[in-house]
Amino acid sequence: MRVAIALIGGFFDPIFSDGEIFLRAYVKNGVTRFGFIDPARVVEVKKDPDNAFVDKEIHVARRDSAGGVDVFKVMQIDYQENGMPIYEGDVFFYSVNRPIGATRGTPDTLALADWIDAYDQLLFNSID
Numbered sequence: 001m002r003v004a005i006a007l008i009g010g011f012f013d014p015i016f017s018d019g020e021i022f023l024r025a026y027v028k029n030g031v032t033r034f035g036f037i038d039p040a041r042v043v044e045v046k047k048d049p050d051n052a053f054v055d056k057e058i059h060v061a062r063r064d065s066a067g068g069v070d071v072f073k074v075m076q077i078d079y080q081e082n083g084m085p086i087y088e089g090d091v092f093f094y095s096v097n098r099p100i101g102a103t104r105g106t107p108d109t110l111a112l113a114d115w116i117d118a119y120d121q122l123l124f125n126s127i128d
Helices: 002-008 013-018 110-127
Strands: 020-028 031-037 042-048 051-061 069-073 076-079 085-088 091-095
Touching: 013 020, 051 091
Parallel strands: none
Antiparallel strands: 020 031, 020 091, 042 051, 051 069, 076 085
16 A cells, blocks of 8 residues: 555656656566656557557667667566466556557647647737
C-alpha cells in the first residue's frame, strides 16, 4: 500500500502532459528502482501482431553520436501456479487516451489547446 501511495504522489504527472510514461526498471542490490525514458526519445512502439491490446517492445533513440536505437521489452505479467505475478521485460509502459490498436497516447491537455487557440483567435479578431 505504501508503494502505491508513493507512486501516485507526483510520479505519474508526466502521463497527463505527455499522454504516456515509460518507466525503466533497474534491479540493484535486490531493490527495484525506476527511471524515466523521455517520450520524445521513443522512436516506435511495436505491438503484438495477434493482439492489439499488447505492446511488445519500444525502440528508443540513443543519445550518443553513433545514433541507432535501443530496444526494450515492455513488461508482461504472467502468473505462477500459486497466483503470484511474474513480471518479464524491461520497461513499464502506460498511456492514456489511446484507442485500441494505437501505439502512442495523447495528453489530456490536447483538447485544451484547441480552446486556447480559439480564444486567441477571438481576442485577435476583436482587436481588428
